[in-house]
Amino acid sequence: MISFLLILLTSLFFMGVIVRTKSIASGRKGPGLFQPMKDIFRLWKKGSVYSKTTSFIFQLAPTAYFASVLMAILMVPHGNNPGIISFDCDFVMFAYILALGKFLMIVAALDTGSSFEGMGASREALFSMLVEPAFFILMGSFTLFTGHTSFHSIFSMLHYGSYVSYMLGVLATFVLVLIAMIENSRMPVDDPKTHLELTMIHEVMVLDYSGFDLGIIMYTTNLKFAMYGAIISNLFISALPLEFSIPLFFAIQIGFAITAGIIESFMARFRMGHNPQFIFILTSVSLLIFFGALMVLEKFM
Amino acid sequence: MNYISIYNNQTIALNDIPVLGYKDFRNINLELLSDQPERHCVSYFGYKDNDKIKLFCCIADDATHQIYVSSSMVDMNTIRPSFSAQNHNFEKFEREIHENFGIPYSDHPWLKPYRYSHNRYDENKTIENYPFYKGQCEELHEVGVGPIHAGIIEPGHFRFICNGEQIMHLEIQFGYQHRGIEQLFLQKKKLLERTTLAESIAGDTTVGHTTAFVNLWESLCGYVPDPSLDYARTLALELERIAVHTGDLAAICGDIAYQLGNAVLGRLRTPMINFFQEWGGSRLAKGLIRAGKINYPFNQEHADRLNEILKAYEPDFGEITEKLFRLPSALSRMEKTGVVSYNEVLEIGTVGMAARMSGLKRDIRTSHPYNLYGKTIVHQPVLKHHGDVYSRAQIRKEEIKQSIGYLKKLIANVPEFNKPEDVSLTPASGKFVLSLIEGWRGEICHCAITDDSGNLVAYKIKDPSHHNWMALAQAVRNNDISDFPICNKSFNFSYSGHDL
Numbered sequence: 061m062i063s064f065l066l067i068l069l070t071s072l073f074f075m076g077v078i079v080r081t082k083s084i085a086s087g088r089k090g091p092g093l094f095q096p097m098k099d100i101f102r103l104w105k106k107g108s109v110y111s112k113t114t115s116f117i118f119q120l121a122p123t124a125y126f127a128s129v130l131m132a133i134l135m136v137p138h139g140n141n142p143g144i145i146s147f148d149c150d151f152v153m154f155a156y157i158l159a160l161g162k163f164l165m166i167v168a169a170l171d172t173g174s175s176f177e178g179m180g181a182s183r184e185a186l187f188s189m190l191v192e193p194a195f196f197i198l199m200g201s202f203t204l205f206t207g208h209t210s211f212h213s214i215f216s217m218l219h220y221g222s223y224v225s226y227m228l229g230v231l232a233t234f235v236l237v238l239i240a241m242i243e244n245s246r247m248p249v250d251d252p253k254t255h256l257e258l259t260m261i262h263e264v265m266v267l268d269y270s271g272f273d274l275g276i277i278m279y280t281t282n283l284k285f286a287m288y289g290a291i292i293s294n295l296f297i298s299a300l301p302l303e304f305s306i307p308l309f310f311a312i313q314i315g316f317a318i319t320a321g322i323i324e325s326f327m328a329r330f331r332m333g334h335n336p337q338f339i340f341i342l343t344s345v346s347l348l349i350f351f352g353a354l355m356v357l358e359k360f361m
Numbered sequence: 362m363n364y365i366s367i368y369n370n371q372t373i374a375l376n377d378i379p380v381l382g383y384k385d386f387r388n389i390n391l392e393l394l395s396d397q398p399e400r401h402c403v404s405y406f407g408y409k410d411n412d413k414i415k416l417f418c419c420i421a422d423d424a425t426h427q428i429y430v431s432s433s434m435v436d437m438n439t440i441r442p443s444f445s446a447q448n449h450n451f452e453k454f455e456r457e458i459h460e461n462f463g464i465p466y467s468d469h470p471w472l473k474p475y476r477y478s479h480n481r482y483d484e485n486k487t488i489e490n491y492p493f494y495k496g497q498c499e500e501l502h503e504v505g506v507g508p509i510h511a512g513i514i515e516p517g518h519f520r521f522i523c524n525g526e527q528i529m530h531l532e533i534q535f536g537y538q539h540r541g542i543e544q545l546f547l548q549k550k551k552l553l554e555r556t557t558l559a560e561s562i563a564g565d566t567t568v569g570h571t572t573a574f575v576n577l578w579e580s581l582c583g584y585v586p587d588p589s590l591d592y593a594r595t596l597a598l599e600l601e602r603i604a605v606h607t608g609d610l611a612a613i614c615g616d617i618a619y620q621l622g623n624a625v626l627g628r629l630r631t632p633m634i635n636f637f638q639e640w641g642g643s644r645l646a647k648g649l650i651r652a653g654k655i656n657y658p659f660n661q662e663h664a665d666r667l668n669e670i671l672k673a674y675e676p677d678f679g680e681i682t683e684k685l686f687r688l689p690s691a692l693s694r695m696e697k698t699g700v701v702s703y704n705e706v707l708e709i710g711t712v713g714m715a716a717r718m719s720g721l722k723r724d725i726r727t728s729h730p731y732n733l734y735g736k737t738i739v740h741q742p743v744l745k746h747h748g749d750v751y752s753r754a755q756i757r758k759e760e761i762k763q764s765i766g767y768l769k770k771l772i773a774n775v776p777e778f779n780k781p782e783d784v785s786l787t788p789a790s791g792k793f794v795l796s797l798i799e800g801w802r803g804e805i806c807h808c809a810i811t812d813d814s815g816n817l818v819a820y821k822i823k824d825p826s827h828h829n830w831m832a833l834a835q836a837v838r839n840n841d842i843s844d845f846p847i848c849n850k851s852f853n854f855s856y857s858g859h860d861l
Contacts, residue, residue: 086624175504179526179842248690251618256511256846258504259616328619328690331698332526332843 063138063290066306070286070313071279072097077314081321096282103275111268114171121168122273126280128161133283136290139297139305140216148209151199155192158243161280162188169265176257180264183332187249187261190339191242197346198235201228205353215294228352229295235342235349236295237319240288242339244281247324249335259332285320289313363389364420364431369729370580372794375810378417378432383441386433390418391447398721399423401710403797403806405444405454407462408819410434414462419795419808423728428795437462443469450710453828460486476860477536480544491534496522501529504842508537511846515856519845526841531834538860546820552578552652552786559807560647563824563858567646568594568601569800570822573807575652576731577796581809582786584653589776593659595733596771597637597649599764602801604633606757606764607678609853613754614685616847617694625681632670639666653786664772671765682758695751699836699848702748706832713803714756715829715852719748725799734799738767748836753851790815802855803829824858 076093083090110119134144135154143150162184169181203209205228206217219225242249245262257264266277293312297305330338363385365378381389394400400422407416413434420429435441443466444451456475458464463482466472474486496503501522508516516537522530545558559574560567572594579586607630614622634644641649641657649657685691701711706719716723724742726734734740743759745752790813798805803825810819829852836848 082620086620087628088624175502179504247618253620254616254618254846256616258506258511258845259843324618325620328614328617328688328694330690331694332841334693 061144062141062302063136063143064133066138066309067133067136067283067286067290070289070310071282074285074289074313074317075282077317078321078324081318082325085322085325096278100275100279100282103278104272106271106275108269108271108273111172113173114168114268117164118168118171118268119273121164122269122276122280124164125161126276126283128157128164129280129283129287132157133287133290135211136287137212137215137294138290138309139294139302140212140299141302142210142212146210146212150210150212151214154211155195159188159192165265165277172268174268176264177267179258180261180267183261184245184265187242187335187339190336191239191342194235194339194342194346195239197343197350198232201346201350201353202232204350205356211291211294215297216299218295218298224352224356228349228356231345231349231352232295233292235345236288236292237316238342240285240292240316241320241323242342243288244284246320248327248329249338251329285317286313289316292316364393364429366425366427366429367795368427369725369731369797370576370794372580372583372789372792373430375791375793378430378793380415381431381433383433383435386416386418386431387442387444389431390420391444393420393429394448394450397422398707401712401723402450402454403428403804404795404808404821404823405451405458406808406819406821407435407458407464408810409462412436414458414464416458417793417808417810419806421729421797423723426729428729428797430793430795435464437464440465440467442467445469445471449708450828453831474536476539478539479541488534488536491518493520493534494522494530494532496529500524506845517856521837521842521845523842526843528837528840528842528845531837531845533830533834535830535856535859538857540857540861542861543820543822546822547817556651560650562822562861563826563855564645565605565855566601566800566802566805566824566858568597568650569798569802569805570807570824571646571650572598572732573796573798573800573805575650576798577794577807577809578652578786578788580796581788581792581794581811582653583789584784584786586653587779587781589658589778590653590655590781591732592771592776593655594650595738596659596768597646598732598798598800599767599771600633600637601646603761603764603768604630604637605801605853606761607633609850610682610685610754610757612850612853613695613750613847614691616850617691619685619688619691622681622685622691625677629674629678629681632674636667636670639663653784654781658778658780659775660778661775664775667768667772671768675765678761686755686758692751694844694847695754695851696749697747698750698844699833699840699851700747700749701832701836703746705835706748709828709831709835711803711829711832713799713825713829714753714760715803715825715832717742718745718752718756720744720746723804725797725804729797731796731798733771737771740767750847750851788815788817800825802826802853802858822861824855824861826854826856826858830854830859 073093075096080090132154135150137143166181166185169177202214206214208214208217250261293309367373400420403421404419407414413436416433418431443455445455446468460475460481477488501524504521507518518534520532521528559571562570607626611623611626637646638644640663703719706716706721712723722742726740743756745756788811792811794809796807806823808821812818833852837845
């Protein structure tokens with residue numbers, strides 16, 4: 061319960077921190093921390109326009125997407141406080157409930173019959189697919205490392221004993237940060253600021269949405285960011301008492317948002333064709349974590 | 362002689378231009394261009410003379426600084442062989458002639474509508490039924506972009522034939538911006554009206570097109586401008602070059618999502634266009650260039666102010682371009698993206714940056730000097746050889762540095778302003794005049810012909826975008842479709858300059 065509330069709270073200002081970081085990095089003052097959220101509220105007050113070529117799938121998808129992310133958030137623990145839903149191997153459900161939401165968005169994009177959206181859908185599907193092995197190898201390694209299989213028990217049993225296991229924490233953070241960037245279609249894989257349909261991934265898929273639906277989609281992105289931030293914070297919180305773990309949670313979330321902002325400020329995005337290669341890096345780093353876990357457990361002779 | 366040789370901005374009697382039979386006309390002009398990379402066609406156009414069409418072909422020779430002009434009288438019904446079948450330099454020109462007058466060609470390879478002029482020959486050809494090239498293949502798909510530009514700049518339609526993410530073919534269709542400027546030049550009789558028209562040919566090349574017009578007009582009226590006028594025009598041309606190039610570099614950074622470069626270069630562009638406002642009251646330099654006079658003379662105060670601006674501009678520009686051209690992620694987007702080879706640009710007949718990026722040395726400032734070029738400013742064109750986005754960005758960077766040098770040289774010695782006497786400029790009768798300018802985008806060509814009573818009978822404008830757009834279509838082949846925007850931005854051609 062506690063993690064659910066914390067994530068909801070973080071989702072209100074997470075995007076604001078990214079935007080603010082980018083503004084400051086480019087020498088501007090930038091809008092207030094809650095401006096992105098205010099924009100979403102503005103959208104929620106509006107009605108939606110639907111193209112005549114679309115079917116009910118198009119109207120269903122944003123809400124289903126939102127629901128899938130909410131459901132995934134329910135499974136995220138906070139240190140040794142379990143998420144609202146928690147059972148053995150819940151991270152598998154976590155991954156596929158997110159995938160279900162994404163699947164509906166992809167189908168909805170195809171539903172519009174626009175060549176742009178088809179292009180975006182194919183890119184999004186490819187990149188999400190490539191991210192999947194990285195996530196599972198990462199979670200698998202932690203399962204191996206701790207001997208437990210649910211988010212809650214994995215994270216509450218996570219103790220860093222040796223230097224190698226500190227290394228594992230750092231690498232896992234790296235992988236999760238980048239998974240979050242890819243899943244949320246941010247730099248360096250996608251550029252959320254571009255106005256050029258041909259280079260977009262996620263943005264082009266949601267080109268036909270307006271008003272309330274668009275607001276939902278944008279808010280879901282914030283939620284997803286906060287959710288991945290919460291998972292990253294879990295790598296460090298473990299069994300800390302609440303009065304320390306909550307400030308640490310926010311510190312990590314803000315640190316994550318600032319990192320995202322800095323990545324987006326000081327580099328150019330990748331060429332579309334280089335993205336798959338880049339995403340494969342995550343899989344290889346996850347494999348490193350896996351072998352690290354084997355080493356710590358002295359499974360190597 | 363089969364043709365007459367003239368210099369840039371030289372007025373000649375219309376009757377001095379040899380009128381040839383179409384066959385000779387075609388052979389001679391093709392002969393002039395064969396295996397001569399230093400020559401290219403700057404303008405090939407026609408106008409209606411009674412019930413016949415009089416065609417003029419102007420070939421510029423960069424080595425001799427001359428322009429070879431020849432003409433031919435043709436009727437509208439005989440089917441004729443085209444120039445384009447032999448030399449693709451003429452492809453766009455002949456499409457334009459075909460569209461305006463309906464001259465039928467037997468072997469033109471790509472005889473499609475050009476810009477849908479209001480006074481076109483065949484009114485049945487409309488923008489809705491443009492005959493696009495189709496890929497007859499299950500595996501390929503088409504992506505149509507536009508006519509509304511993603512950045513809402515100007516309208517144009519781009520039709521891609523793609524194999525997945527890879528572009529196989531791009532066809533570009535224009536005509537949405539046609540305003541009938543060439544016709545308006547004939548209808549509007551006042552000099553001020555015509556100057557204002559010239560200012561609005563392409564909004565980003567106000568100085569370039571207006572200077573081309575006033576140079577032409579002064580020559581046509583036999584008026585020799587005061588050196589201070591030449592000075593102001595040269596200065597404005599170089600300022601415009603710096604301002605637009607800086608903005609383009611910022612936009613290239615924006616397209617590759619390099620936020621720092623976009624922010625810094627965007628900020629650097631502002632003082633440059635603001636200086637135009639301080640000088641002439643308009644950030645786009647409208648109202649600055651006028652035939653036979655200048656309403657805003659450039660004085661020592663302006664020079665000091667400009668010096669100050671340049672001093673602030675240079676270190677920042679140096680630093681950010683240093684960073685940009687060293688940043689691995691930016692280089693990986695720019696290098697080997699949108700390559701056009703030397704042979705391709707030669708075949709297309711590109712001008713300006715779109716030629717210099719691939720090692721084709723075309724720069725009117727050197728080859729056909731005008732105003733203070735060739736006198737105070739001895740220009741050496743910046744050449745690059747890869748023909749990719751990187752080369753185009755590099756050319757911009759180096760040209761900005763070069764132009765800053767020219768500006769410094771010019772403002773070190775501000776000429777005394779003598780208010781020119783109010784002369785009424787009356788065009789001479791029965792004349793032909795051609796004016797070439799190197800705008801920031803490339804060669805601008807204006808041509809005017811007057812009848813026996815000194816009225817304009819033809820005014821022909823050629824923006825560099827006229828043939829250069831084809832270079833974009835070639836550049837994106839076999840590239841990722843997601844790289845199209847950066848290719849397009851790195852060329853930054855004009856839609857309105859094409860559509861007129």
